[in-house]
Amino acid sequence: MTPxxxxxxxxxxxxxEEPATPAPVxxxxxxxxxxxxxxxxxxDPRVLDLGSAHNINLAFFGSRGVGYAVEDALRTLxxxxxxxxxxPGCAAAxxxxxxxxxxxxxxxxxxxxxxxxxxxxxxxVLAERLLPWCRQGCLLYALVSRASRLPGEPGRWEILGESRxxxxxxxxxxxxxxxxxxxxxxEQAMAPFRVERAYLLKLGMQEYLxxxxxxxxxxxxxEG
Numbered sequence: 001m002t003p004x005x006x007x008x009x010x011x012x013x014x015x016x017e018e019p020a021t022p023a024p025v026x027x028x029x030x031x032x033x034x035x036x037x038x039x040x041x042x043x044d045p046r047v048l049d050l051g052s053a054h055n056i057n058l059a060f061f062g063s064r065g066v067g068y069a070v071e072d073a074l075r076t077l078x079x080x081x082x083x084x085x086x087x088p089g090c091a092a093a094x095x096x097x098x099x100x101x102x103x104x105x106x107x108x109x110x111x112x113x114x115x116x117x118x119x120x121x122x123x124x125v126l127a128e129r130l131l132p133w134c135r136q137g138c139l140l141y142a143l144v145s146r147a148s149r150l151p152g153e154p155g156r157w158e159i160l161g162e163s164r165x166x167x168x169x170x171x172x173x174x175x176x177x178x179x180x181x182x183x184x185x186x187e188q189a190m191a192p193f194r195v196e197r198a199y200l201l202k203l204g205m206q207e208y209l210x211x212x213x214x215x216x217x218x219x220x221x222x223e224g
Contacts (some may be wrong), residue, residue: 010164013037018195022151022169026160032197032208033163035108039066050114050126056158069106071098073126074116074154079148080122084176098129105135112144112157113189113205116150116179123189125203132190140193140210144186147204149175167203183208 034108040046046067048056049057053070061068080090091097095213109130130140156168183195186208193210201207 020172025167026053026202027165027167027201027203029163029165031141031197031207032159032165034197034209035141036064036139036162038139039064039107042107046105047108047110048106049110049112051110051112051154051157053112054156054158056160060078060159069104073098076119077118077122086118086122088119088125091118091122091125092128098126098133100133104133106133107135107138109134109138109140111140112156113143113145113154115142115181115189116145117154117176118150118177120181124191127190127193132156133148134212136212137199138212140212141188142186142208142210143201143205144181145178145205145210146180146200147178148175148180150178152176186210 049070050073080087099104151170153170192213196211197209199207
């Protein structure tokens with residue numbers, strides 16, 4: 001019997017669908033508000049962004065007289081990545097990882113969702129590299145996913161206001177297992193930073209504000 005469809009030929013397989021571009025999510029950030037109020041108490045405050053550079057964030061801090069520096073840490077760590085994981089020994093040996101001109105000191109650091117992607121041993125390397133560039137009372141802002149899977153790459157983060165942030169998830173076809181760090185695990189990896197504030201967000205992330213213990217930044221006294 002001659003088939004009526006597809007006329008004696010096998011049907012052509014549909015091309016694989018492109019991953020849908022995730023929609024941006026705007027959310028209220030309690031931790032950001034706390035961080036900005038602390039910065040306002042400092043003289044000549046400076047912040048370090050460990051994500052990719054965004055003009056929106058540069059303009060936000062520039063309008064408030066806050067110095068803004070960027071190091072795309074994931075890009076710097078790229079030579080140490082293999083099969084989705086990072087080699088901490090390689091990271092520790094990178095000469096350009098978190099190196100700044102003499103006299104540089106930061107009052108706040110934005111890690112965003114970076115910590116979810118690099119693993120606890122590399123987080124420890126990052127913490128060690130950051131310490132020489134931190135003033136006393138330096139704050140670190142981080143977001144940790146509570147989901148079981150992560151996008152293949154970190155998202156983008158844009159500061160919209162005193163307590164508003166826009167999250168733009170990565171459009172990446174690959175998913176990674178989520179470490180789902182507990183507060184204790186995060187503090188252990190980030191020592192001598194400690195968690196000062198923690199907030200559970202509706203977008204499935206835990207928002208953390210970590211502060212530097214006094215002994216961790218003895219070489220960089222606070223100003224103002």
